[in-house]
Amino acid sequence: MIVMETTADIAPEQACPISPVVDLVFSRWTTPILWTLNEYGRHRFVELERRITTISPKVLTQRLRQLERDGLVSRTYHAEVPPRVEYAITDLGRSLAPLFASIADWSVNLGKVDRARQDYDAARPTG
């Protein structure tokens, strides 16, 4: 039996169609990795490490594996000595570019956010 509600049926998890993409692309650490590879091209492991200074090698590996599995990043192993591995963004990853662009566009509003925070805090001085 199907029950119709005023607000339409509610999806099981959360009625928010963009969440899957957000989980994929904007979970912790994935954004700077994808953005870097998209903006500056292929990188070796240590190059990424040096660019995203605060990431630990363990987590960098985890995220790169995940992004590779998701088809957003490609990994190329060169059997040299010392070994060399290059990470690059795939076509699928590159298709995120307009998305990154619209986020970058919105960042002009960060000043308004700052002001809103100041107003909010000023209105509640002693919590």
Added chain:
Amino acid sequence: MIVMETTADIAPEQACPISPVVDLVFSRWTTPILWTLNEYGRHRFVELERRITTISPKVLTQRLRQLERDGLVSRTYHAEVPPRVEYAITDLGRSLAPLFASIADWSVNLGKVDRARQDYDAARPTG
């Protein structure tokens, strides 16, 4: 003294200009809240709770406070019995709409992600 590097100076935290916006808008639970308010208009606390079924009241309160402080959501208290509180998206929050739209657009690629995962897993059967 300013040192020029080949890849330009590296920002202190992470050389990724979109991270601030991502932290603001796409941290855990904020996305479905903002998306819901943007898509379906003002909601009461319990309405949000019922729509985003898996969120706990504690976290919902936390996120709403944070979004209110950031100027993305407005809170209106009606001193009735029982009390009524309405949350709505602000103009600043509404300005995120194109961003949400570009994410929704990209979600057509989720199928490719699924296929990439299958390929990846198929190529590594026993870990």
Added chain:
DNA sequence: GACAGTAGGTACCTAGAGGAAAGCGGCATG
């Protein structure tokens, strides 16, 4: 023989986010 450099793997540990459950205030309704 020691050390460096690369791309990680692994074991251990901690901090903090988030879940569960209960309470509160004020009134209305049974």
Added chain:
DNA sequence: CATGCCGCTTTCCTCTAGGTACCTACTGTC
């Protein structure tokens, strides 16, 4: 008199993401 509604708040507890530190194989170089 109890119960329920609403919008939280508080306390307690768990769980896991992530950090630290150390390890590997392989070779060249001092």
